[in-house]
Each structure stands twice: as C-alpha cells, then as structure tokens.
Amino acid sequence: MAAGRAWSRARTLAVGLLAIMLAGGAAGAPAVAQPTGPQASVVQPAPAEPAPPVAPPGREPSMGGGIEWVAHRDNPFRQGDDADFINSDLAFSGDYLVQGNYAGFSIWDIADPASPELVSAVSCPGGQGDVSTVGNLVLIAIDETMSDDSCAASRVPETAENWEGLRIFDISDPAAPRYAAAVRTRCGGHTHTVVPDPGSTDRVFVYMNAYSRGASLNCTGRNPLQVIEVPLAAPEEAAIVSELDLFDDETAFGPEDRVAGGAETRSTTGCHDITAYPAKGLAVAACRGDGLLLSIADPLNPVVLQRVRDPAVTFWHSGIFDNDATRIVFQDELGDGFINTCSPAYGADRGADAVWLIQPDGLVKAGTYKLPREQSDLEKCVAHSGGLVPVPGRFIIAQAWLEGGVSVVDLTDPAAPVELAWFDRPSYGYSMDYTAGIWAVYPYRGHLYASDMYEGLDVLRLTDPVFADAARYDDASLNPQTQPSYAWVWREAPVVPTAPEERAPLETLAVEPAELVPADTATVTVSLPAGSLAPGETADVWWMPTQAVLATVTAAEDGALAPTEVALPGPLVAGTYDLVVRGDASAPKLALASVVVAEHTAAPAADAAPAAPGGDAWWLLVLAPFAIALAYHVALAVRRRRRTLG
Structure with a gap:
C-alpha cells in the first residue's frame, strides 16, 4: 500500500511537473489564427421590388427576345384622344428624364428605373416640343406659330404675325423649372440638335432644323439652317450666330422620281432632323427628300460631304451612326406617321430602316430592315426615332415604330438584319385621328425608355447577355441627337x-x-x-x-x-x-x-523524427520519462528516510 501510494504521488508529481513544463513551453509559442475572412462577395440587401406594370384589359403588350417591361407611367397631360396633349421626344440628365409634349414638358426622376417618379409637369404649348438638356438647362424647339414667346401664348395662323423658335428653361430645381430665355428663328424648330463648342465648355451651339410646310409669312421656300449660341451661365444672352443653306438649287425629286403609294416623296425645303457625332466631327442630316453627311469640325460652318437620294425613301426622317462612324441607318417616315406602312402593301423597302456604308468614295446603300410583324389597318406604323445600343463590335439600334412598338435590331450585317427583341401594344380598337404609338425609344443606363404619345412613359430592360456591356454605362446625360462615343474601357x-x-x-x-x-x-x-x-x-x-x-x-x-x-x-x-x-x-x-x-522555408531532413504535438515543446515529451523516474526515486528515498528516523 505504501509503495503504491508512493508511486501514485510520484506519478502525480511527474504529471504536474510535465504540465508545468508544457505550459511554460506553450506560453512562448505563437497562436495560430483560424481563417475568418469575408464571404466571396459583399452584397447589399436588395430594395423591395416595385410592382410590375399592369396593362388595362385587352391592352397587354406582346414581347419577344431578351426584354422585360419594368415600368409604365401615364401621360400627365393627356386629355382623352386630344392630339394637343401627346408626348414627343426624350432627353436625359443624370437621374432625370425630360419628356417633351405638345402641351409642354415633364421631368421624371429615374434613379430607380423600375419606379419613375414625376417631379414636375410644365404647361407651355408650342408644337411637338422637341427637347434637349445641357447642364441645368432644358431646350425646347417650337415649330407652331404662336402669338408670342410666352407659355400663355395662343396658336395663330402661319400667315399672321407670329413667333417660333427656341425656349430655354432653368431646371436647377427640377421641381420648379424657371423660364429663362427665348430666341426667335425664321421657321421655328421642328427638331433641334445640340453641338458642343470644341473650344469651350461654357457654351453650346444649337442647330434649328425646320422646313416649309405651305403658305407662311416667314417659313417659305427652302429654309437655311440657323445656328444659335447658348452661353450656359447666361442663357438670356442666347442668339443666332450663323445660318447657311445646305443645298444647291435643285429640288429633291422630279416628277419622274415619284413613287406611287400612300404618300409621295417630299421636296427638300429644309432638314427634319440632324444627328451630330461630335467625337468624329460628323453629322447626318435627314432632310425630307435628301440624306446628307456633314463635317462639323467647325460647328458654325457645317460642310456637306455627300448628298444622297433614294427613290425608295419618301421622307428622310432621322439617322443614327454606328460607334465607329463607318455606317449610318436612315429612317423613312413614309406617310408622315399617319398611315400603316407595316403591311405587305408597302413592301420591305419603304417606311423602313436603310443602312448606308461610309466609304472613301461616298455613301453606299447596303441593306434595309422593316418591322416583321404586320400591323392592323387601325394602326399607324412607320420607322421613327431611335438610338444606338452600345454593344462592342456590333451595330445594334433601338427603333420606335409608332403603333408598331419598339424593336431592337442588329444591323451589323446590313444584308441580313436580325431583330433581337420587341415590345408592341395592341391597337386601340379604333383609328386615331392623329398619329399614335411610340414616338421615340432610347437606351440609357442599361434600360430602354420609350415615349408613348398617348399612353405615357414605358421603361424596358434588355435581359439578353449580349447587352451586358451596354448596361455598364452610367451616362451623365444623353441628348439622342448628339450621339456619344463609347469606349468600353472595362474591356x-x-x-x-x-x-x-x-x-x-x-x-x-x-x-x-x-x-x-x-x-x-x-x-x-x-x-x-x-x-x-x-x-x-x-x-x-x-x-x-x-x-x-x-x-x-x-x-x-x-x-x-x-x-x-x-x-x-x-x-x-x-x-x-x-x-x-x-x-x-x-x-x-x-x-x-x-x-x-515568398519562398518556402527549408524543409526538415527526410530521416528526421516527425515533429511531436506542441510544436517547439517536443523536447519536453522526450524528458518526461526521466522526470517520472526521478520523481519515483525521490519519493522512495523520502520513505526510507522516514523508516530510519522512526
């Protein structure tokens, strides 16, 4: 029993000694941190999804391809089917969209594209109200003959004393736009184009695009292109600084060139629309009976590089460049937007998109595209306003077709265009007295914004992966008639x-x-x-x-x-x-x-003993048996000494 107790004490002493030794050794060893890094990516909680748009019964749109309808807002000016209150063109400034209207203009907050919010609606009639934005300014072209330049003016006959021109609003406070200035021009502005001054950021130039429409006091014959200078810090000083005739004395077409159909080719009396591409020093002009390619290296003195005519085109409405400025697509507004040209009766080449190549020896027509869905006789359908969808290496456009809806078309191969997506509402069930449908559609920050004349504003999202690069642009602004250059820096x-x-x-x-x-x-x-x-x-x-x-x-x-x-x-x-x-x-x-x-540290020799648990304290384990034996002999010696003393 005594010997057993001695062994027990020795074992306890040895274990205690060993524990003290191990604890002392471990105290000097570094702690090993376990990996506690973040997840693969940090994702902010998604906001609540806005409710999807809902169409009235019987008015549900058809859609195809990689497109999603994410929002709809009613026209805030609409009064039944009165054409004096229909929407027109669009412009963009940061998180705001400006929508033109025959009765004035609206400002929408589109910071959340799926939930646009109306910020203000300004009543100021004057024709179709073609809009642009420059900094804190909204520019509106007026092409109706008005009694004066005020927002309270009334419409008067073209043969009476009248006012037409450019109105300028300050929208520093988007909720309370301020009428800042007005400039009278000879024939008003059916549309207008903003062109930056290459020598100064303090001002822009505005091309006023207008043409004669019949008997008029001022707007007769072939009208010169009038250029307005707008100082951004002092819009009240805006004034006409240049005017020129882009044409020779010929008319656009002679009697032998006219094409039978719902509308005849129009004689050129001025330009309907000009799209500038400042980064390339070029512009494309659609001028009723003619298509023009212009040099705008000197914005005050545009130079005609080429003038083309096409018997298949009735009304040269507008044009779009590809990003490299190697191709142009022109829109033909056959029938002025008042008839259904999207039917077999008009064929595939009329009321269509026409693609032209920009070559050293001039413009060469390379192909056409026509909306593939036949529309009913109750619908007005023709190529109208659209813009470039920025996809690297491709020529893709978003195109409005009035009551034919929206079409996203790949024109990279002009001889074989491909429709990638579409959005199309059904007819109203009766024929509008005036034109109707999607006036314009433009890409902005990864979405398409469509201006429907009567219905209001529609927001579409392109979901196909082919549009991924287009969705990465966070544009600061966009005037569709001032085409930006896309660099795709992230590639x-x-x-x-x-x-x-x-x-x-x-x-x-x-x-x-x-x-x-x-x-x-x-x-x-x-x-x-x-x-x-x-x-x-x-x-x-x-x-x-x-x-x-x-x-x-x-x-x-x-x-x-x-x-x-x-x-x-x-x-x-x-x-x-x-x-x-x-x-x-x-x-x-x-x-x-x-x-x-860093380089690996030296590896242990192949014949070395494996490291014992405890890292650098392995030697303590080697000494442990000796410690136990020493403790036993100490205990035994103590016992013998007690016997001797006893």
Whole structure:
C-alpha cells in the first residue's frame, strides 16, 4: 500500500511537473489564427421590388427576345384622344428624364428605373416640343406659330404675325423649372440638335432644323439652317450666330422620281432632323427628300460631304451612326406617321430602316430592315426615332415604330438584319385621328425608355447577355441627337506603370493578406476607403499577371469598395504581383496593390523524427520519462528516510 501510494504521488508529481513544463513551453509559442475572412462577395440587401406594370384589359403588350417591361407611367397631360396633349421626344440628365409634349414638358426622376417618379409637369404649348438638356438647362424647339414667346401664348395662323423658335428653361430645381430665355428663328424648330463648342465648355451651339410646310409669312421656300449660341451661365444672352443653306438649287425629286403609294416623296425645303457625332466631327442630316453627311469640325460652318437620294425613301426622317462612324441607318417616315406602312402593301423597302456604308468614295446603300410583324389597318406604323445600343463590335439600334412598338435590331450585317427583341401594344380598337404609338425609344443606363404619345412613359430592360456591356454605362446625360462615343474601357486591361515614382501617386488598394506562400491558388480580400471610386460606379478587380478580371463589383454611394474576397489564379510562385481596381466612370484612375509570394522555408531532413504535438515543446515529451523516474526515486528515498528516523 505504501509503495503504491508512493508511486501514485510520484506519478502525480511527474504529471504536474510535465504540465508545468508544457505550459511554460506553450506560453512562448505563437497562436495560430483560424481563417475568418469575408464571404466571396459583399452584397447589399436588395430594395423591395416595385410592382410590375399592369396593362388595362385587352391592352397587354406582346414581347419577344431578351426584354422585360419594368415600368409604365401615364401621360400627365393627356386629355382623352386630344392630339394637343401627346408626348414627343426624350432627353436625359443624370437621374432625370425630360419628356417633351405638345402641351409642354415633364421631368421624371429615374434613379430607380423600375419606379419613375414625376417631379414636375410644365404647361407651355408650342408644337411637338422637341427637347434637349445641357447642364441645368432644358431646350425646347417650337415649330407652331404662336402669338408670342410666352407659355400663355395662343396658336395663330402661319400667315399672321407670329413667333417660333427656341425656349430655354432653368431646371436647377427640377421641381420648379424657371423660364429663362427665348430666341426667335425664321421657321421655328421642328427638331433641334445640340453641338458642343470644341473650344469651350461654357457654351453650346444649337442647330434649328425646320422646313416649309405651305403658305407662311416667314417659313417659305427652302429654309437655311440657323445656328444659335447658348452661353450656359447666361442663357438670356442666347442668339443666332450663323445660318447657311445646305443645298444647291435643285429640288429633291422630279416628277419622274415619284413613287406611287400612300404618300409621295417630299421636296427638300429644309432638314427634319440632324444627328451630330461630335467625337468624329460628323453629322447626318435627314432632310425630307435628301440624306446628307456633314463635317462639323467647325460647328458654325457645317460642310456637306455627300448628298444622297433614294427613290425608295419618301421622307428622310432621322439617322443614327454606328460607334465607329463607318455606317449610318436612315429612317423613312413614309406617310408622315399617319398611315400603316407595316403591311405587305408597302413592301420591305419603304417606311423602313436603310443602312448606308461610309466609304472613301461616298455613301453606299447596303441593306434595309422593316418591322416583321404586320400591323392592323387601325394602326399607324412607320420607322421613327431611335438610338444606338452600345454593344462592342456590333451595330445594334433601338427603333420606335409608332403603333408598331419598339424593336431592337442588329444591323451589323446590313444584308441580313436580325431583330433581337420587341415590345408592341395592341391597337386601340379604333383609328386615331392623329398619329399614335411610340414616338421615340432610347437606351440609357442599361434600360430602354420609350415615349408613348398617348399612353405615357414605358421603361424596358434588355435581359439578353449580349447587352451586358451596354448596361455598364452610367451616362451623365444623353441628348439622342448628339450621339456619344463609347469606349468600353472595362474591356481593355489597365496599363500599370513600372517606375516607382509613377506608381507612388496611385491610390493604394488594401489587400489582406498581402504576403502569401507558393500554392496552386490563394484567396485575398481587397477594399478601398470612401472617395476612392465614383459613387455607385461599376469596377473591376484585375489580376495583372494574366490581365484577367477576377471580380466585378459596385462602388458604394460614398465611393468606397466594401471588402471583397477574390481567388487568385495559380500556380502562385515566388515573386511580386500587381492587383488593380479600376472603375468604369473614374477610369483611367487606378488603385494598386502588390501581392508578395515568398519562398518556402527549408524543409526538415527526410530521416528526421516527425515533429511531436506542441510544436517547439517536443523536447519536453522526450524528458518526461526521466522526470517520472526521478520523481519515483525521490519519493522512495523520502520513505526510507522516514523508516530510519522512526
């Protein structure tokens, strides 16, 4: 019993000693942190989805292809079927859309495309109310002969004293637009085109597009193109600064050129519409009986590069460039929008889109596109206003067809156009006395906005992956008759400087961990503080060794990039590598981080004993048996001493 108790005490002492030894050894060992990184991406909670639009019974639209109807808002001016209160063209400024109307204009907040909000509706009649936006200004072309330039003016005969021209509103407060100025022009403006001054951002030029319509006091014969200068900080000083005749003395067509049908080809007495492409120094003019290609290198003195005519075209309505300015599509408004030309009776080449190639020796017609769905005799249908859908390497347009609806068409191969998507309401069930349907449709920030004359405003979303690049543009503004140039910056790899003095000023991208060991792959977390990116812009995380995009994220409203986990492609060998974040809107600005992959530490010899649990405390386990034996002998010696003393 005594010997057993001695062994028990020895064992307890040894275990205690060993525990103390192990605890002392472990105290000096570093703690091993478990990975606690964020999820693969940080996703903000989605706001509640707005209710989808609902059509009245029997008025449900048909849709096809990759398109979704996300919102509808009624025309705030509508009074039954009275044509004096129909919507016309559109313009965009940041989160606001301006919709023209024969009775004035509306301003919509489209920050949430699925839930547009009416901000204001300004009553100021004067014809179709073609609109543009420039900074805090809204420009409205007036082509009805009015008693004066005020919003209280009444319509008067063209043969009486009258006023036509350009009205300018200040919308610094979109909820309370202020009438700022007016400029009288000879024949008013059926449409107008804003052209930037290449030498100054303080002013713009406005082309007033107008043509004679019959007996008139002022608007007779062939009308010159009148150019208005608008100082942005002082719109009240706007004035005509240039005018010129774009034509020679010939009429557009002689009697032998007329084509039988619902409408005859119109003689050219001025231009219906001009689309400027300032980045290319070009413009395309649709002038009733003629199509023109213009140089606008000097905006005050446009030069006609080529004039073309086409017996298949009745009314040259408008034109659109492709992004490279190698092709143009012209719209033919056969019948002035008052008849149904989308029927077999008019064939495939009339009331259609016509594609022309811009070649060194001039414009060459390459193909036509006509809406493929036959419309009823109660519907007005013809090619009207539309715009370029920015898809890299493709010539895709969104096209309004009045009561034929909206069509998204790929014209990349002019000889074989393809309709990618459409949206079309049924007829009203009776024939409108005036034209009706979709006046215009334009792409903006990944959505299509359609101005329906009687119905109001429709918002469509293109869902096909082919439109993904188009959806990434966060446009600051858009006047569809002033065509922007698209660069698709996100498709080109960033250029990162190599010199230390050039790298030093770049924004520092936070990356964790910044040091790695060689491996097949690894995961890191990147982030940026507020103010690093443009608020809400789309940004890519680039791995520069392979020039690959690892993630596409959205900046926060304060310009921060929330911690985002990305997987680095391997194999990761020793070296230093660049990781870059670049935003679409703030490009070419870069945020840069260096990731270091360190060499492996020396591996243990092949014949070395395996490491024992406890890391650097393995030697304690080796000494443990000796400690137990020592404790036993100490206990035994104590027992013998007690016997001797007893």
